[in-house]
Amino acid sequence: MTDSPRPRDGSTAPSSSSTRPRASRDRATATTLSYVLTLGITALLISGLLVAAGGAVESQREDTTREAMEVVGQQLSSRLMAADRLVAAGGSEVSVRGTYPETIAGSTYSIAVEPGSPATIELTATGTRVSVTVAAPTRTPVAETTLSGGDVEVVYAGGQLEVREA
Amino acid sequence: MADLMDAEDRGQLVLVAGFALAVVLVALVLLANTAIFTENLATRDNGVGEREVLGYRSSAVDGAGGIVDRENAAEYANGERDLLEGNVSDGLAALDSQLRESAGRNAASARADVNAATFTNGSLVRQNGTADDPRQFTNASDDRPDWTVATGLERDGDGNATRAFVAVVTSSSLEPASASDPDDAFHVVVTNGSAAWHAYVYQNASGGIAVGVKSAGEPVSATSEVCSVAASNATVDFTGGSLGGVDCPGLAFGGDVAGSATTDGYDVLVRNGDRAAGGYDLTVRTAGSGSVSTGNVSATPSADEPYRVPAVYAVEFPIEYRTGEVTYAETVRVAPGERDD
Numbered sequence A: 001m002t003d004s005p006r007p008r009d010g011s012t013a014p015s016s017s018s019t020r021p022r023a024s025r026d027r028a029t030a031t032t033l034s035y036v037l038t039l040g041i042t043a044l045l046i047s048g049l050l051v052a053a054g055g056a057v058e059s060q061r062e063d064t065t066r067e068a069m070e071v072v073g074q075q076l077s078s079r080l081m082a083a084d085r086l087v088a089a090g091g092s093e094v095s096v097r098g099t100y101p102e103t104i105a106g107s108t109y110s111i112a113v114e115p116g117s118p119a120t121i122e123l124t125a126t127g128t129r130v131s132v133t134v135a136a137p138t139r140t141p142v143a144e145t146t147l148s149g150g151d152v153e154v155v156y157a158g159g160q161l162e163v164r165e166a
Numbered sequence B: 001m002a003d004l005m006d007a008e009d010r011g012q013l014v015l016v017a018g019f020a021l022a023v024v025l026v027a028l029v030l031l032a033n034t035a036i037f038t039e040n041l042a043t044r045d046n047g048v049g050e051r052e053v054l055g056y057r058s059s060a061v062d063g064a065g066g067i068v069d070r071e072n073a074a075e076y077a078n079g080e081r082d083l084l085e086g087n088v089s090d091g092l093a094a095l096d097s098q099l100r101e102s103a104g105r106n107a108a109s110a111r112a113d114v115n116a117a118t119f120t121n122g123s124l125v126r127q128n129g130t131a132d133d134p135r136q137f138t139n140a141s142d143d144r145p146d147w148t149v150a151t152g153l154e155r156d157g158d159g160n161a162t163r164a165f166v167a168v169v170t171s172s173s174l175e176p177a178s179a180s181d182p183d184d185a186f187h188v189v190v191t192n193g194s195a196a197w198h199a200y201v202y203q204n205a206s207g208g209i210a211v212g213v214k215s216a217g218e219p220v221s222a223t224s225e226v227c228s229v230a231a232s233n234a235t236v237d238f239t240g241g242s243l244g245g246v247d248c249p250g251l252a253f254g255g256d257v258a259g260s261a262t263t264d265g266y267d268v269l270v271r272n273g274d275r276a277a278g279g280y281d282l283t284v285r286t287a288g289s290g291s292v293s294t295g296n297v298s299a300t301p302s303a304d305e306p307y308r309v310p311a312v313y314a315v316e317f318p319i320e321y322r323t324g325e326v327t328y329a330e331t332v333r334v335a336p337g338e339r340d341d
Helices: A014-019 A027-088 B012-044 B050-073 B081-104
Strands: A093-098 A107-114 A119-125 A131-136 A145-148 A152-157 A160-165 B109-112 B118-127 B147-153 B162-170 B186-191 B196-203 B209-214 B224-229 B233-237 B266-271 B277-285 B307-322 B326-334
Touching (some): A027 A093, A027 A107, A027 A131, A027 A152, A027 A160, A027 B012, A027 B050, A027 B326, A145 A160, B050 B081, B050 B118, B050 B326, B081 B109, B118 B147
Antiparallel strands (some): A093 A152, A107 A145, A119 A131, B109 B307, B147 B266, B162 B277, B186 B266, B196 B209
16 A cells, blocks of 8 residues: 655664664564554555445445335325225326435436236336335226336326326 | 645555545435435325315215205206206305315315206105104005006116105004015015016014015015014115115115116006005106106195105216315216115
8 A cells, every 4th residue: 555664764763772772673674564564454454444334335225225215115006096096986087196206315216017916016226226016906907107216196097097207 | 634645644544544434424424314304205295185085075975965855855846947957056056165165275176067067857756744644655646555656767877767765654554464475565666577676565573664675586485574673663765775774785776677787767666555654755767768657646746645846866067176186077976865786
Protein backbone atom coordinates (compact mmCIF):
# COMPACT_ATOMS: atom_id res chain seq x y z
CA MET A 1 0.00 0.00 0.00
CA THR A 2 2.60 2.56 0.98
CA ASP A 3 6.38 2.63 1.25
CA SER A 4 7.67 1.37 4.52
CA PRO A 5 8.37 4.35 6.74
CA ARG A 6 11.92 5.29 7.31
CA PRO A 7 13.47 6.99 10.31
CA ARG A 8 13.68 10.71 9.58
CA ASP A 9 17.35 11.09 9.92
CA GLY A 10 18.49 7.56 9.06
CA SER A 11 19.41 6.80 12.63
CA THR A 12 17.61 5.50 15.65
CA ALA A 13 15.32 7.84 17.53
CA PRO A 14 17.09 10.17 19.92
CA SER A 15 15.01 9.00 22.82
CA SER A 16 16.05 5.38 22.37
CA SER A 17 19.74 6.36 22.05
CA SER A 18 19.53 8.47 25.16
CA THR A 19 17.69 5.86 27.27
CA ARG A 20 19.66 2.96 25.85
CA PRO A 21 23.35 3.59 25.73
CA ARG A 22 24.12 0.39 23.92
CA ALA A 23 23.86 1.46 20.25
CA SER A 24 22.92 -1.24 17.85
CA ARG A 25 22.45 -1.16 14.07
CA ASP A 26 19.88 -3.98 14.34
CA ARG A 27 17.43 -1.74 16.17
CA ALA A 28 16.31 -0.05 12.90
CA THR A 29 15.38 -3.37 11.43
CA ALA A 30 13.04 -4.06 14.29
CA THR A 31 11.34 -0.67 13.84
CA THR A 32 10.84 -1.21 10.10
CA LEU A 33 9.46 -4.68 10.71
CA SER A 34 7.16 -3.40 13.40
CA TYR A 35 5.84 -0.69 11.01
CA VAL A 36 5.25 -3.24 8.27
CA LEU A 37 3.47 -5.55 10.67
CA THR A 38 1.39 -2.72 12.11
CA LEU A 39 0.39 -1.49 8.67
CA GLY A 40 -0.31 -5.00 7.40
CA ILE A 41 -2.52 -5.88 10.31
CA THR A 42 -4.24 -2.51 10.15
CA ALA A 43 -4.87 -2.95 6.43
CA LEU A 44 -6.19 -6.44 7.04
CA LEU A 45 -8.48 -5.32 9.82
CA ILE A 46 -9.75 -2.32 7.90
CA SER A 47 -10.38 -4.27 4.71
CA GLY A 48 -12.16 -6.93 6.75
CA LEU A 49 -14.29 -4.23 8.31
CA LEU A 50 -15.07 -2.71 4.91
CA VAL A 51 -15.94 -6.04 3.37
CA ALA A 52 -18.22 -6.90 6.30
CA ALA A 53 -19.85 -3.47 6.26
CA GLY A 54 -20.35 -3.69 2.49
CA GLY A 55 -21.97 -7.08 2.87
CA ALA A 56 -24.19 -5.75 5.65
CA VAL A 57 -25.24 -2.82 3.47
CA GLU A 58 -26.01 -5.14 0.58
CA SER A 59 -28.10 -7.54 2.68
CA GLN A 60 -29.82 -4.61 4.36
CA ARG A 61 -30.63 -3.21 0.94
CA GLU A 62 -32.14 -6.50 -0.14
CA ASP A 63 -34.18 -6.75 3.06
CA THR A 64 -35.42 -3.18 2.71
CA THR A 65 -36.29 -3.73 -0.95
CA ARG A 66 -38.16 -6.93 -0.14
CA GLU A 67 -40.07 -5.29 2.68
CA ALA A 68 -41.02 -2.26 0.59
CA MET A 69 -42.10 -4.42 -2.34
CA GLU A 70 -44.19 -6.58 -0.02
CA VAL A 71 -46.01 -3.46 1.15
CA VAL A 72 -46.57 -2.23 -2.40
CA GLY A 73 -47.63 -5.71 -3.53
CA GLN A 74 -50.11 -6.11 -0.71
CA GLN A 75 -51.59 -2.68 -1.29
CA LEU A 76 -51.92 -3.44 -4.98
CA SER A 77 -53.53 -6.77 -4.11
CA SER A 78 -56.00 -5.01 -1.80
CA ARG A 79 -56.89 -2.59 -4.59
CA LEU A 80 -57.41 -5.46 -7.00
CA MET A 81 -59.71 -7.12 -4.48
CA ALA A 82 -61.56 -3.84 -3.81
CA ALA A 83 -62.17 -3.50 -7.54
CA ASP A 84 -63.38 -7.11 -7.56
CA ARG A 85 -65.88 -6.34 -4.79
CA LEU A 86 -67.17 -3.31 -6.69
CA VAL A 87 -67.59 -5.40 -9.84
CA ALA A 88 -69.39 -8.09 -7.82
CA ALA A 89 -71.77 -5.41 -6.50
CA GLY A 90 -72.84 -4.79 -10.07
CA GLY A 91 -70.53 -2.00 -11.22
CA SER A 92 -70.29 -1.60 -14.97
CA GLU A 93 -67.54 1.02 -14.84
CA VAL A 94 -65.02 0.43 -12.08
CA SER A 95 -61.58 1.92 -11.71
CA VAL A 96 -59.35 2.03 -8.62
CA ARG A 97 -56.15 4.05 -8.46
CA GLY A 98 -53.06 3.65 -6.29
CA THR A 99 -49.99 5.85 -5.75
CA TYR A 100 -46.68 4.04 -5.25
CA PRO A 101 -43.00 5.08 -5.37
CA GLU A 102 -41.27 4.70 -8.72
CA THR A 103 -38.08 3.42 -7.12
CA ILE A 104 -37.56 1.28 -4.05
CA ALA A 105 -34.20 1.56 -2.21
CA GLY A 106 -32.77 3.30 -5.24
CA SER A 107 -33.84 0.67 -7.71
CA THR A 108 -36.74 0.57 -10.19
CA TYR A 109 -39.03 -2.43 -10.15
CA SER A 110 -41.50 -4.24 -12.35
CA ILE A 111 -45.02 -5.48 -11.54
CA ALA A 112 -46.17 -8.69 -13.23
CA VAL A 113 -49.81 -9.74 -12.79
CA GLU A 114 -50.49 -13.40 -13.48
CA PRO A 115 -54.04 -14.74 -13.78
CA GLY A 116 -54.88 -17.99 -12.02
CA SER A 117 -56.57 -19.16 -8.88
CA PRO A 118 -55.63 -17.12 -7.04
CA ALA A 119 -54.14 -14.47 -9.28
CA THR A 120 -50.65 -13.39 -8.24
CA ILE A 121 -48.74 -10.14 -8.33
CA GLU A 122 -44.98 -10.51 -8.67
CA LEU A 123 -42.73 -7.52 -8.03
CA THR A 124 -39.08 -7.69 -9.11
CA ALA A 125 -36.45 -5.05 -8.33
CA THR A 126 -34.25 -4.43 -11.36
CA GLY A 127 -31.07 -3.76 -9.34
CA THR A 128 -31.00 -6.42 -6.66
CA ARG A 129 -33.17 -8.95 -8.55
CA VAL A 130 -35.14 -9.40 -5.35
CA SER A 131 -38.60 -10.74 -6.15
CA VAL A 132 -41.78 -10.84 -4.08
CA THR A 133 -45.03 -12.63 -4.92
CA VAL A 134 -48.39 -11.65 -3.40
CA ALA A 135 -51.66 -13.52 -3.98
CA ALA A 136 -54.82 -11.63 -4.93
CA PRO A 137 -57.84 -13.94 -4.83
CA THR A 138 -60.64 -12.45 -6.94
CA ARG A 139 -63.89 -13.70 -8.44
CA THR A 140 -63.50 -11.61 -11.56
CA PRO A 141 -60.82 -12.86 -13.97
CA VAL A 142 -57.60 -10.83 -13.98
CA ALA A 143 -55.73 -9.90 -17.17
CA GLU A 144 -52.08 -10.91 -17.53
CA THR A 145 -49.86 -7.85 -17.70
CA THR A 146 -46.40 -6.52 -16.85
CA LEU A 147 -45.65 -2.88 -16.11
CA SER A 148 -43.00 -0.84 -14.42
CA GLY A 149 -43.53 0.32 -10.85
CA GLY A 150 -45.14 3.62 -9.98
CA ASP A 151 -48.73 4.88 -9.97
CA VAL A 152 -51.17 2.25 -11.18
CA GLU A 153 -54.86 1.96 -11.97
CA VAL A 154 -57.05 -1.17 -11.77
CA VAL A 155 -59.69 -0.99 -14.49
CA TYR A 156 -62.62 -3.30 -15.20
CA ALA A 157 -62.70 -3.76 -18.96
CA GLY A 158 -63.91 -6.54 -21.20
CA GLY A 159 -65.10 -8.70 -18.31
CA GLN A 160 -61.75 -8.74 -16.55
CA LEU A 161 -59.69 -6.62 -14.20
CA GLU A 162 -56.65 -5.04 -15.74
CA VAL A 163 -53.76 -3.32 -13.95
CA ARG A 164 -52.51 -0.33 -15.94
CA GLU A 165 -49.97 2.44 -15.47
CA ALA A 166 -51.73 5.57 -14.34
CA MET B 1 -7.70 18.22 5.91
CA ALA B 2 -4.67 16.00 5.96
CA ASP B 3 -2.31 16.18 3.03
CA LEU B 4 -2.38 12.69 1.57
CA MET B 5 0.59 13.40 -0.74
CA ASP B 6 2.94 14.26 2.07
CA ALA B 7 4.78 11.09 2.89
CA GLU B 8 5.75 12.52 6.21
CA ASP B 9 2.15 12.60 7.40
CA ARG B 10 1.37 8.99 8.05
CA GLY B 11 -2.18 7.85 8.47
CA GLN B 12 -3.43 7.70 4.85
CA LEU B 13 -4.61 4.16 5.36
CA VAL B 14 -6.76 5.02 8.35
CA LEU B 15 -8.02 8.15 6.62
CA VAL B 16 -9.09 6.32 3.47
CA ALA B 17 -10.66 3.58 5.56
CA GLY B 18 -12.47 6.24 7.55
CA PHE B 19 -13.92 7.76 4.37
CA ALA B 20 -14.99 4.37 3.12
CA LEU B 21 -16.69 3.58 6.41
CA ALA B 22 -18.37 6.96 6.37
CA VAL B 23 -19.79 6.19 2.92
CA VAL B 24 -21.01 2.80 4.16
CA LEU B 25 -22.67 4.43 7.16
CA VAL B 26 -24.37 7.01 4.96
CA ALA B 27 -25.66 4.18 2.76
CA LEU B 28 -27.00 2.40 5.85
CA VAL B 29 -28.72 5.57 7.00
CA LEU B 30 -30.34 5.97 3.57
CA LEU B 31 -31.56 2.37 3.71
CA ALA B 32 -32.95 2.90 7.20
CA ASN B 33 -34.75 5.94 5.82
CA THR B 34 -36.24 3.81 3.06
CA ALA B 35 -37.38 1.28 5.64
CA ILE B 36 -39.03 4.03 7.69
CA PHE B 37 -40.75 5.35 4.58
CA THR B 38 -41.97 1.84 3.82
CA GLU B 39 -43.47 1.50 7.29
CA ASN B 40 -45.13 4.86 6.78
CA LEU B 41 -46.51 3.73 3.41
CA ALA B 42 -47.78 0.51 4.98
CA THR B 43 -49.67 2.20 7.79
CA ARG B 44 -51.10 5.24 6.04
CA ASP B 45 -53.03 3.21 3.45
CA ASN B 46 -56.67 3.18 4.45
CA GLY B 47 -58.08 1.30 1.49
CA VAL B 48 -59.66 2.97 -1.50
CA GLY B 49 -62.98 3.66 0.19
CA GLU B 50 -64.96 0.95 -1.57
CA ARG B 51 -67.07 0.72 1.59
CA GLU B 52 -68.31 4.26 0.96
CA VAL B 53 -69.08 3.34 -2.65
CA LEU B 54 -71.07 0.27 -1.63
CA GLY B 55 -72.75 2.28 1.12
CA TYR B 56 -73.80 4.91 -1.41
CA ARG B 57 -75.10 2.22 -3.73
CA SER B 58 -77.21 0.55 -1.07
CA SER B 59 -78.50 3.91 0.17
CA ALA B 60 -79.59 4.75 -3.37
CA VAL B 61 -81.23 1.35 -3.90
CA ASP B 62 -82.92 1.23 -0.48
CA GLY B 63 -84.03 4.84 -0.70
CA ALA B 64 -85.45 4.39 -4.19
CA GLY B 65 -87.17 1.17 -3.03
CA GLY B 66 -88.84 3.06 -0.20
CA ILE B 67 -89.99 5.80 -2.59
CA VAL B 68 -91.42 3.27 -5.04
CA ASP B 69 -93.22 1.41 -2.25
CA ARG B 70 -94.71 4.57 -0.74
CA GLU B 71 -95.88 5.92 -4.08
CA ASN B 72 -97.43 2.59 -5.08
CA ALA B 73 -99.17 2.34 -1.74
CA ALA B 74 -100.69 5.80 -2.30
CA GLU B 75 -103.09 4.08 -4.75
CA TYR B 76 -103.22 6.27 -7.82
CA ALA B 77 -106.32 5.96 -9.98
CA ASN B 78 -106.25 4.15 -13.30
CA GLY B 79 -104.89 6.51 -15.92
CA GLU B 80 -102.73 8.36 -13.42
CA ARG B 81 -99.60 6.41 -14.27
CA ASP B 82 -97.83 9.54 -15.52
CA LEU B 83 -98.54 11.30 -12.25
CA LEU B 84 -97.26 8.27 -10.35
CA GLU B 85 -94.03 8.09 -12.35
CA GLY B 86 -93.56 11.86 -12.06
CA ASN B 87 -93.87 11.66 -8.29
CA VAL B 88 -91.42 8.77 -8.10
CA SER B 89 -89.00 10.82 -10.22
CA ASP B 90 -89.40 13.79 -7.88
CA GLY B 91 -88.70 11.53 -4.92
CA LEU B 92 -85.60 10.16 -6.63
CA ALA B 93 -84.37 13.68 -7.34
CA ALA B 94 -84.75 14.62 -3.67
CA LEU B 95 -82.94 11.43 -2.67
CA ASP B 96 -80.16 12.18 -5.15
CA SER B 97 -79.59 15.66 -3.77
CA GLN B 98 -79.39 14.37 -0.20
CA LEU B 99 -76.99 11.55 -1.09
CA ARG B 100 -74.91 13.96 -3.17
CA GLU B 101 -74.58 16.28 -0.19
CA SER B 102 -73.55 13.49 2.13
CA ALA B 103 -71.01 12.16 -0.40
CA GLY B 104 -69.64 15.69 -0.75
CA ARG B 105 -68.74 15.67 2.93
CA ASN B 106 -66.51 12.64 2.20
CA ALA B 107 -64.80 14.47 -0.67
CA ALA B 108 -66.64 12.35 -3.18
CA SER B 109 -68.86 13.16 -6.12
CA ALA B 110 -72.01 11.06 -6.27
CA ARG B 111 -74.74 11.35 -8.85
CA ALA B 112 -77.93 9.45 -9.68
CA ASP B 113 -79.21 10.40 -13.11
CA VAL B 114 -82.92 10.69 -12.42
CA ASN B 115 -83.69 12.01 -15.90
CA ALA B 116 -82.44 8.75 -17.36
CA ALA B 117 -84.67 6.64 -15.09
CA THR B 118 -86.76 4.00 -16.85
CA PHE B 119 -89.92 2.57 -15.32
CA THR B 120 -91.38 -0.91 -15.62
CA ASN B 121 -95.18 -0.92 -15.50
CA GLY B 122 -96.88 -2.98 -12.86
CA SER B 123 -100.08 -3.36 -10.89
CA LEU B 124 -100.55 -3.49 -7.17
CA VAL B 125 -103.16 -6.09 -6.22
CA ARG B 126 -104.44 -5.54 -2.71
CA GLN B 127 -107.05 -6.81 -0.35
CA ASN B 128 -107.48 -4.61 2.69
CA GLY B 129 -108.06 -7.23 5.35
CA THR B 130 -106.03 -7.30 8.56
CA ALA B 131 -105.46 -9.83 11.29
CA ASP B 132 -108.13 -8.06 13.39
CA ASP B 133 -110.54 -7.67 10.52
CA PRO B 134 -109.81 -10.66 8.30
CA ARG B 135 -111.40 -11.19 4.89
CA GLN B 136 -111.45 -14.40 2.93
CA PHE B 137 -109.06 -14.73 -0.01
CA THR B 138 -111.87 -15.06 -2.56
CA ASN B 139 -112.30 -13.13 -5.80
CA ALA B 140 -114.01 -9.78 -6.23
CA SER B 141 -117.25 -10.32 -8.06
CA ASP B 142 -118.76 -13.61 -6.90
CA ASP B 143 -116.62 -14.78 -3.94
CA ARG B 144 -115.31 -17.80 -5.80
CA PRO B 145 -112.59 -19.62 -3.84
CA ASP B 146 -110.67 -20.73 -6.97
CA TRP B 147 -109.65 -17.81 -9.13
CA THR B 148 -106.85 -16.37 -11.24
CA VAL B 149 -104.98 -13.34 -9.96
CA ALA B 150 -102.78 -12.51 -12.94
CA THR B 151 -101.81 -14.10 -16.24
CA GLY B 152 -98.90 -14.00 -18.67
CA LEU B 153 -96.43 -12.46 -16.23
CA GLU B 154 -93.16 -12.13 -18.13
CA ARG B 155 -89.74 -11.94 -16.60
CA ASP B 156 -87.28 -9.43 -17.95
CA GLY B 157 -83.63 -10.33 -17.83
CA ASP B 158 -82.56 -10.88 -14.25
CA GLY B 159 -85.77 -9.51 -12.82
CA ASN B 160 -88.78 -11.53 -11.77
CA ALA B 161 -92.40 -10.62 -12.53
CA THR B 162 -93.93 -10.78 -9.05
CA ARG B 163 -92.67 -8.98 -6.01
CA ALA B 164 -93.66 -8.01 -2.49
CA PHE B 165 -96.31 -10.76 -2.25
CA VAL B 166 -97.13 -10.60 1.44
CA ALA B 167 -100.24 -12.04 3.09
CA VAL B 168 -101.44 -11.82 6.67
CA VAL B 169 -103.43 -14.91 7.67
CA THR B 170 -105.26 -15.78 10.85
CA SER B 171 -104.74 -19.23 12.29
CA SER B 172 -108.45 -19.81 12.93
CA SER B 173 -109.37 -19.30 9.28
CA LEU B 174 -106.96 -21.96 8.01
CA GLU B 175 -107.90 -25.53 7.12
CA PRO B 176 -106.36 -28.19 9.39
CA ALA B 177 -104.21 -30.33 7.12
CA SER B 178 -100.86 -32.06 6.88
CA ALA B 179 -98.03 -31.92 4.38
CA SER B 180 -98.95 -35.36 3.05
CA ASP B 181 -102.50 -34.30 2.11
CA PRO B 182 -102.81 -30.52 1.85
CA ASP B 183 -105.19 -30.42 -1.13
CA ASP B 184 -108.12 -28.97 0.82
CA ALA B 185 -106.04 -26.13 2.27
CA PHE B 186 -105.60 -22.66 0.82
CA HIS B 187 -102.83 -22.57 -1.75
CA VAL B 188 -101.17 -20.29 -4.24
CA VAL B 189 -100.30 -21.84 -7.60
CA VAL B 190 -97.74 -20.54 -10.07
CA THR B 191 -98.08 -22.21 -13.45
CA ASN B 192 -96.69 -21.75 -16.93
CA GLY B 193 -99.19 -24.15 -18.54
CA SER B 194 -96.95 -27.21 -18.40
CA ALA B 195 -95.65 -27.14 -14.84
CA ALA B 196 -97.06 -25.78 -11.60
CA TRP B 197 -95.56 -24.78 -8.26
CA HIS B 198 -97.78 -24.87 -5.16
CA ALA B 199 -97.50 -23.16 -1.80
CA TYR B 200 -99.99 -24.38 0.80
CA VAL B 201 -100.86 -22.47 3.94
CA TYR B 202 -102.63 -24.57 6.57
CA GLN B 203 -103.00 -25.35 10.23
CA ASN B 204 -100.70 -28.21 11.11
CA ALA B 205 -101.24 -30.97 13.68
CA SER B 206 -99.89 -28.85 16.52
CA GLY B 207 -102.23 -25.98 15.67
CA GLY B 208 -99.55 -23.69 14.24
CA ILE B 209 -99.62 -21.84 10.93
CA ALA B 210 -97.62 -23.91 8.44
CA VAL B 211 -96.40 -23.42 4.89
CA GLY B 212 -95.95 -26.43 2.62
CA VAL B 213 -94.30 -26.30 -0.80
CA LYS B 214 -94.74 -28.66 -3.72
CA SER B 215 -92.23 -28.28 -6.53
CA ALA B 216 -93.27 -28.51 -10.16
CA GLY B 217 -93.80 -32.06 -11.43
CA GLU B 218 -94.15 -33.64 -7.98
CA PRO B 219 -97.26 -35.45 -6.70
CA VAL B 220 -99.31 -33.86 -3.91
CA SER B 221 -97.93 -36.37 -1.41
CA ALA B 222 -94.44 -35.00 -2.05
CA THR B 223 -95.39 -31.67 -0.46
CA SER B 224 -93.00 -30.77 2.31
CA GLU B 225 -93.71 -28.49 5.23
CA VAL B 226 -90.95 -25.88 4.95
CA CYS B 227 -91.75 -23.84 8.05
CA SER B 228 -94.34 -23.21 10.71
CA VAL B 229 -95.07 -20.77 13.47
CA ALA B 230 -97.28 -21.06 16.55
CA ALA B 231 -99.33 -17.86 16.58
CA SER B 232 -102.90 -16.65 16.16
CA ASN B 233 -101.89 -14.84 12.99
CA ALA B 234 -98.76 -14.58 10.87
CA THR B 235 -97.34 -12.81 7.87
CA VAL B 236 -96.45 -15.05 4.95
CA ASP B 237 -93.95 -13.38 2.62
CA PHE B 238 -94.18 -15.52 -0.52
CA THR B 239 -91.57 -13.61 -2.52
CA GLY B 240 -89.26 -12.68 0.35
CA GLY B 241 -89.38 -16.23 1.72
CA SER B 242 -90.35 -15.73 5.35
CA LEU B 243 -93.10 -16.75 7.77
CA GLY B 244 -93.95 -14.58 10.76
CA GLY B 245 -90.84 -12.50 10.09
CA VAL B 246 -88.55 -15.53 10.33
CA ASP B 247 -86.57 -16.61 7.30
CA CYS B 248 -88.10 -19.61 5.53
CA PRO B 249 -85.51 -20.90 3.08
CA GLY B 250 -87.77 -23.47 1.40
CA LEU B 251 -90.31 -20.83 0.36
CA ALA B 252 -89.03 -19.48 -2.96
CA PHE B 253 -91.92 -18.02 -4.89
CA GLY B 254 -92.69 -19.94 -8.08
CA GLY B 255 -89.65 -22.25 -7.76
CA ASP B 256 -88.38 -23.13 -11.20
CA VAL B 257 -91.72 -22.16 -12.78
CA ALA B 258 -91.05 -18.48 -12.06
CA GLY B 259 -87.31 -18.97 -12.50
CA SER B 260 -85.10 -17.73 -15.27
CA ALA B 261 -85.84 -20.81 -17.43
CA THR B 262 -89.45 -19.67 -17.89
CA THR B 263 -89.48 -17.02 -20.57
CA ASP B 264 -93.06 -17.30 -21.85
CA GLY B 265 -94.72 -15.95 -18.77
CA TYR B 266 -96.61 -17.55 -15.91
CA ASP B 267 -99.98 -17.26 -14.17
CA VAL B 268 -100.66 -16.78 -10.48
CA LEU B 269 -103.75 -18.60 -9.18
CA VAL B 270 -105.50 -18.85 -5.81
CA ARG B 271 -107.12 -22.15 -4.77
CA ASN B 272 -109.40 -22.66 -1.77
CA GLY B 273 -109.38 -18.94 -1.07
CA ASP B 274 -112.24 -19.46 1.38
CA ARG B 275 -109.91 -21.50 3.65
CA ALA B 276 -107.78 -18.54 4.57
CA ALA B 277 -108.58 -15.04 5.76
CA GLY B 278 -106.61 -11.92 6.43
CA GLY B 279 -105.26 -9.50 3.87
CA TYR B 280 -102.60 -9.40 1.18
CA ASP B 281 -100.60 -7.25 -1.22
CA LEU B 282 -98.69 -8.19 -4.31
CA THR B 283 -97.15 -6.27 -7.18
CA VAL B 284 -97.02 -7.89 -10.59
CA ARG B 285 -95.17 -6.88 -13.72
CA THR B 286 -97.72 -5.93 -16.38
CA ALA B 287 -95.17 -4.91 -19.00
CA GLY B 288 -95.30 -7.26 -21.98
CA SER B 289 -98.17 -9.70 -21.89
CA GLY B 290 -98.70 -9.62 -18.12
CA SER B 291 -102.10 -8.54 -16.85
CA VAL B 292 -104.24 -8.73 -13.76
CA SER B 293 -107.43 -10.73 -14.19
CA THR B 294 -110.12 -8.09 -14.69
CA GLY B 295 -113.07 -10.29 -13.73
CA ASN B 296 -111.60 -11.41 -10.43
CA VAL B 297 -109.97 -8.21 -9.26
CA SER B 298 -111.85 -4.93 -8.98
CA ALA B 299 -110.48 -2.07 -11.03
CA THR B 300 -111.21 0.49 -8.33
CA PRO B 301 -110.23 0.48 -4.66
CA SER B 302 -112.66 -1.43 -2.52
CA ALA B 303 -112.98 -1.96 1.19
CA ASP B 304 -113.44 -5.71 1.22
CA GLU B 305 -112.66 -7.01 -2.25
CA PRO B 306 -109.34 -7.51 -3.98
CA TYR B 307 -108.58 -4.56 -6.26
CA ARG B 308 -105.77 -3.30 -8.43
CA VAL B 309 -104.14 0.08 -8.87
CA PRO B 310 -101.38 1.14 -11.24
CA ALA B 311 -97.92 0.67 -9.77
CA VAL B 312 -94.29 1.01 -10.65
CA TYR B 313 -92.96 -2.54 -10.75
CA ALA B 314 -89.32 -1.57 -11.07
CA VAL B 315 -87.23 1.49 -11.79
CA GLU B 316 -83.75 1.58 -13.29
CA PHE B 317 -81.40 4.55 -13.16
CA PRO B 318 -77.66 5.14 -13.57
CA ILE B 319 -75.58 6.00 -10.52
CA GLU B 320 -72.00 7.24 -10.41
CA TYR B 321 -69.55 7.68 -7.52
CA ARG B 322 -66.12 9.25 -7.87
CA THR B 323 -63.26 10.03 -5.52
CA GLY B 324 -59.59 10.64 -6.15
CA GLU B 325 -58.96 6.94 -5.87
CA VAL B 326 -62.03 5.19 -7.16
CA THR B 327 -64.60 5.51 -9.94
CA TYR B 328 -67.80 3.49 -9.88
CA ALA B 329 -70.77 3.55 -12.25
CA GLU B 330 -73.74 1.25 -12.56
CA THR B 331 -77.34 1.23 -13.68
CA VAL B 332 -79.22 0.00 -10.64
CA ARG B 333 -82.53 -1.82 -10.82
CA VAL B 334 -84.87 -1.26 -7.92
CA ALA B 335 -87.71 -3.72 -7.37
CA PRO B 336 -88.24 -3.99 -3.60
CA GLY B 337 -89.41 -7.33 -2.27
CA GLU B 338 -88.41 -9.35 -5.30
CA ARG B 339 -87.23 -12.90 -4.79
CA ASP B 340 -83.47 -13.31 -5.12
CA ASP B 341 -82.63 -16.02 -7.60
